[in-house]
Amino acid sequence: MLFNNQPYVGQKKASLSLRFGAAFGILYLNVPLFFIILYAFTTEDKSFQFPPPGYTLKWFKIVLGREDIWNAVQLSLKIACLSTIIAIVLGTLAAAALYKRSFFGRETITLLIILPIALPGIITGISLRSAYGFAGIPFSSLTIIIGHATFCMVVVYNNVVARLRRSSPSLIEASMDLGANNFQTFRYVILPNLSTAILAGGMLAFALSFDEVIVTTFTAGQQTTLPIWMLTELIRPRQRPVTNVVAVFIICITFVPILIAYYLTRDHDSADGAGK
């Protein structure tokens, strides 16, 4: 494992074609987002004309006054918060149970946790919908939250399980040897060690839930979350400039938790391996 974090020095520089390929991939992934930001300032409101004929800030002002958008934002935030909390509790518990001990059925349970994200979202969506219909449960914010928590769990699970595998079991043994009971060990040793991983997982779960649309379309009744508002706008563009601004807004609101998650796990992932 020693060589993992060191650059490959045998060959000083990557070949030109490799550098070109890598640059192409990275640009392909990132450049499209810049156009959204550019278009948020365009004066053209009938088409996606490039280059924009002029620049203006007026669409931002219009969006600020739009009540339907703010309601959608509020609903999305509420759903993302609640499903993140459920996902944190369930995902952390699952990680604590599965990270070390091997027992009968462990593989199956691991598969079950990963399944909601390994199978296409539409499967999760339609199965939840048919189950709600079958059980006679009316659609509400709760039905959306149940769906979101199910696939957000795996994100928290992944983060926590990675941290648990990296942290040394002797810490827990030492705590027990020094006379702490399970609860004290949990409170003073395990939790501080896990907290950033849990928080990072939670942040990613939040980002995932905030802009989820496929499962949401199946589990929402009349509610309009922000992604659903966006989807109707994508299918039938009626207010292009307003949509552009909302898109910029969504970019901002999802980037923050992702960056926080990144900084929370950054040091641990490279440093903790040494303790093993």
Next chain:
Amino acid sequence: MSEIVHSNIFSRISDYAYKNKNFLLLTFLLPPLAWLGIVYLGSLLILLMHSFFYLDGFTGQIVYEFSFSTLIELFSQRANIDIIIRTVMMAFSVTLGATIIGLPVAYYMAKFTTKKTKAIFYLAVMLPLWSSYLVRVYAWKLILAKEGIINWTFAKLHLTWFIDYILSLPVIGGPSLSISYIGMFLVFTFIWLPFMIIPIQASLERVPNSLLDASSDLGAHPRKTFYKIILPLALPGIAAGSIFTFSLTLGDYIIPYIIGTSKFFIGQAVYTHQGVAGNVPLAAAFSIVPIAVMAIYISLAKRLGAFDAF
């Protein structure tokens, strides 16, 4: 006094849990397992059950009786078979495209970055992965539009004939970039690319540098090292990434809806049958297809070592 009693109770539970590891395991496992078992697995079973029910042609009501008629309907109609073939072909092309574009990025990230540039690369891959799916699809709608950047650039370079030529090709072409399979392919590949890069990068990081040194010491050109050393060792990562790109493309209905032609993909068929048509049994039968394809695919990928890649 109360403090001591308090700690006694906790200690006693704690001691019990320590002696009976299964008790602790069960308390941890029960809540998530109950949730997934009841909410997720339960729903999935109800969905699968529905594919054995059928829709009464006269009343439009679902008949809750065991029958193969819905599954027979699914596989006997040419249009349905076409939808399945079309979707699987697209999923396959997207997987191939993502591998070709993702491999150099992953290779560069794993072997040619310093700690600092690796962090930048990592963010440049992770931010698009986690940022909004819809916003990214929307970005491509701006880019592929007739009056958008791509057509503008090609017009400036006097290359409009090239776009017209590509669009005139059978199958992949169409009336414009935003209503064609080539456009859809570009968007799908863009959206799922990070899912391919991350596992390949993880599997290449484990390749010892001495192996690459040995290859070049023995006189191999970097290109030969790539084909003989890197590519075979990246295979588990590619297999793992392809599970995502394949599965996500199979089930997506929003990209074909927004960028695609009027021809359906599996996801759209599921969506339309359960929504407008109210034919939940047929929608359920349709959704068995991706599950079955993925089951076959995952068992193949497992043989290639996909699950060792993480």
